[in-house]
Amino acid sequence: MTGPGRSGLAGAFTVAGVVFLWGPLLVVVLFSLHSTAALSFPFRGFSLRWYEEIFSSAEVRSAAENSLIVATATAATTLVLGTLAAYGLTRTSSRARGPLALLFFLPITLPGLFIGTALLVAFARIEVTLSLATVAAAHLVYVFPFFFLIARAALDRLDPALEEAAADLGAGRWLVFRRVTLPQVWPVLVGAACLAFALSFDEFIITFFVIGPDSTLPMFIWSTLRRTIDPSINAISTLLLLFTLLLFVVTFALTSWSERRRRGSAEPLVVPALKDAP
Amino acid sequence: MSGEARVRLEGVSHRFGDVTALREMKLDVADGELLTLLGPSGCGKTTLLRIIAGFERPTTGRVLLAGEDVTDRPAHRRATNMVFQRSTLFPHLDVFGNVAFGLRVAGVPRAEQRERVREALQLVSLEGYEHRRSHELSGGQMQRIALARALVNRPQVLLLDEPLAALDLKIRLDMEAELRRVHRETGATFLYVTHDQREAMALSDRIVVMNAGAVEQVGTPAEVYGRPASTFAARFVGDANVLPVDVLDVSGDEVSVALAERRRQVTCAGARGGPAWLVLRPEAVQVGRLAREAGADELTGVVRDVAFRGTGFQYRIAVDALETELKAEAPASSPELAVDERVTVDWTPSACWLLPRDDDARAAGGPLPTRQETPA
Numbered sequence: 001m002t003g004p005g006r007s008g009l010a011g012a013f014t015v016a017g018v019v020f021l022w023g024p025l026l027v028v029v030l031f032s033l034h035s036t037a038a039l040s041f042p043f044r045g046f047s048l049r050w051y052e053e054i055f056s057s058a059e060v061r062s063a064a065e066n067s068l069i070v071a072t073a074t075a076a077t078t079l080v081l082g083t084l085a086a087y088g089l090t091r092t093s094s095r096a097r098g099p100l101a102l103l104f105f106l107p108i109t110l111p112g113l114f115i116g117t118a119l120l121v122a123f124a125r126i127e128v129t130l131s132l133a134t135v136a137a138a139h140l141v142y143v144f145p146f147f148f149l150i151a152r153a154a155l156d157r158l159d160p161a162l163e164e165a166a167a168d169l170g171a172g173r174w175l176v177f178r179r180v181t182l183p184q185v186w187p188v189l190v191g192a193a194c195l196a197f198a199l200s201f202d203e204f205i206i207t208f209f210v211i212g213p214d215s216t217l218p219m220f221i222w223s224t225l226r227r228t229i230d231p232s233i234n235a236i237s238t239l240l241l242l243f244t245l246l247l248f249v250v251t252f253a254l255t256s257w258s259e260r261r262r263r264g265s266a267e268p269l270v271v272p273a274l275k276d277a278p
Numbered sequence: 279m280s281g282e283a284r285v286r287l288e289g290v291s292h293r294f295g296d297v298t299a300l301r302e303m304k305l306d307v308a309d310g311e312l313l314t315l316l317g318p319s320g321c322g323k324t325t326l327l328r329i330i331a332g333f334e335r336p337t338t339g340r341v342l343l344a345g346e347d348v349t350d351r352p353a354h355r356r357a358t359n360m361v362f363q364r365s366t367l368f369p370h371l372d373v374f375g376n377v378a379f380g381l382r383v384a385g386v387p388r389a390e391q392r393e394r395v396r397e398a399l400q401l402v403s404l405e406g407y408e409h410r411r412s413h414e415l416s417g418g419q420m421q422r423i424a425l426a427r428a429l430v431n432r433p434q435v436l437l438l439d440e441p442l443a444a445l446d447l448k449i450r451l452d453m454e455a456e457l458r459r460v461h462r463e464t465g466a467t468f469l470y471v472t473h474d475q476r477e478a479m480a481l482s483d484r485i486v487v488m489n490a491g492a493v494e495q496v497g498t499p500a501e502v503y504g505r506p507a508s509t510f511a512a513r514f515v516g517d518a519n520v521l522p523v524d525v526l527d528v529s530g531d532e533v534s535v536a537l538a539e540r541r542r543q544v545t546c547a548g549a550r551g552g553p554a555w556l557v558l559r560p561e562a563v564q565v566g567r568l569a570r571e572a573g574a575d576e577l578t579g580v581v582r583d584v585a586f587r588g589t590g591f592q593y594r595i596a597v598d599a600l601e602t603e604l605k606a607e608a609p610a611s612s613p614e615l616a617v618d619e620r621v622t623v624d625w626t627p628s629a630c631w632l633l634p635r636d637d638d639a640r641a642a643g644g645p646l647p648t649r650q651e652t653p654a
């Protein structure tokens with residue numbers, strides 16, 4: 001039954017939902033441009049002073065650099081290992097295929113808290129000093145299933161007859177991969193690596209457990225907020241938001257472009273790939 | 279056949295789990311011939327090609343290419359090239375990239391690649407298509423590019439797995455002529471798979487009739503059509519009436535048989551007394567209006583169905599005292615007979631063929647009785 005009252009109510013809920021989702025974000029963005037240190041209304045005018053402040057802060061710069069290093073290392077390792085795992089599993093007829101795939105993507109269901117504590121205990125056991133390297137290793141555990149699911153879906157959709165045709169024309173396994181498989185899926189793989197980068201760049205909980213003396217951007221924000229309410233945090237958060245958003249857009253654009261190129265449809269690959277997740 | 283076989287299969291059997299796709303296949307393909315594998319769906323034709331190409335390892339048996347055992351050699355190191363049933367053009371490459379693929383992989387210099395790609399495209403009448411993408415081609419063009427992509431490597435053996443199956447009839451006929459020309463011009467050995475007997479007859483130097491993973495008969499189209507080795511081959515290659523008869527007496531090639539209690543003459547070499555199958559092609563059957571009283575040994579019947587087929591009429595005739603209906607074809611110039619009309623049925627004795635009636639063993643998949651080729 002749809003009456004005017006009902007649709008009015010639905011409209012109100014929708015508006016409330018959107019406001020609830022986006023309102024706080026907009027407030028953060030707005031106050032990152034505030035000309036005074038006040039974090040509440042009334043708004044007194046725009047300025048870029050908080051951005052200038054964070055760009056001149058050595059602490060922020062070092063945290064940002066660390067975040068970039070960790071995210072790059074994570075994305076690169078995931079790209080290589082995830083591609084190998086997905087390619088291997090989609091091109092074998094072994095019985096281990098199903099169970100192995102499950103092992104590769106099941107960690108997607110693990111809570112960050114669990115991954116963090118488990119890895120912390122493991123690192124302590126094998127006496128590894130906590131550093132950015134341990135953070136990157138932990139992030140690999142976290143982002144690998146996402147990458148794996150997307151890469152596997154992309155490789156599964158390729159026509160195996162094309163690889164047979166290439167082999168028939170004289171290409172050995174490496175050349176088949178290099179000249180036929182990779183050219184068809186690289187946009188999806190790069191897109192998935194961007195996603196891995198974004199996930200790692202933002203990650204807080206796992207990082208919290210396995211980081212040593214260094215700091216990453218999310219860590220820095222958290223530790224600053226614990227001490228004071230500093231308006232420059234708004235500027236950092238806004239930049240973090242924009243950067244992550246950009247990476248997601250790149251991911252989305254690459255996967256949907258690749259899909260369109262494949263068969264003239266605009267359905268992006270990320271969506272069905274993530275729907276496969278249990 | 280003279281010289282060494284291009285392709286030789288020695289006792290090749292293949293199983294997929296419980297399914298036996300091929301049983302003890304023996305086959306020699308001569309250099310430069312166009313050999314067709316003809317058989318119903320699921321009889322193992324694709325499996326056989328895939329074994330020769332190196333995509334599948336036979337469960338038992340050996341594959342020899344030009345005398346060399348290649349059973350354990352992977353596909354990319356065999357001098358064969360394949361054209362698949364579905365288009366397998368690389369979507370990320372244009373026509374040039376597709377055709378030049380094998381040459382690039384083999385490290386052929388750029389200038390030579392260009393020259394050979396141009397020649398190959400010329401061979402399939404698609405010069406100037408270098409920069410098209412595969413989705414900008416029609417189905418027939420795609421298969422011609424696939425043909426060029428295979429031929430550009432100058433393979434010893436070209437394997438074609440129903441390359442025309444997805445095309446409509448008009449384009450198929452054009453492509454058949456094109457394939458015959460390409461085969462003449464390249465002189466390569468073609469191994470062609472089809473389940474279309476018309477296509478097989480139009481193209482082949484020799485036909486291999488396959489059934490349930492085994493060879494039923496090998497011969498030229500005329501041999502297979504005129505002297506089928508089994509009732510399966512008779513029915514599968516062209517239309518045929520297969521009638522149970524009893525051989526009464528044999529004098530040389532002249533054989534008397536009893537069909538529906540009438541004594542009839544048949545010309546067939548190597549017939550033996552006893553029960554037999556009479557293979558009668560529809561175009562060899564003559565139907566005439568029953569004008570007078572039928573003779574004692576004359577076959578009579580009733581027209582059950584008439585269809586006009588452009589070149590003539592196709593009849594189904596219920597012959598008196600015969601259970602199956604007889605198919606007959608009459609030229610368009612002959613007077614048209616009406617349904618329910620009473621007719622006499624006759625045939626040219628030389629257009630018949632007799633087969634021993636022991637098909638039950640063969641139908642069950644047992645070993646094939648070897649049949650001596652009769653000199654033409």
Ligand SMILES: Nc1ncnc2c1ncn2[C@@H]1O[C@H](COP(=O)(O)OP(=O)(O)OP(=O)(O)O)[C@@H](O)[C@H]1O
Nearest residue numbers: 294297298299318319320321322323324325326473
């Ligand atoms: N990969 C496979 N796994 C299991 N069984 C298979 C496989 N490939 C083929 N078969 C079986 O082997 C038999 C022969 O198949 P094949 O594809 O060679 O037939 P075909 O003669 O090419 O038929 P069609 O004319 O329909 O293409 C069939 O019974 C088929 O079901």
Ligand SMILES: [Mg+2]
Nearest residue numbers: 323324325439
């Ligand atoms: Mg087939």
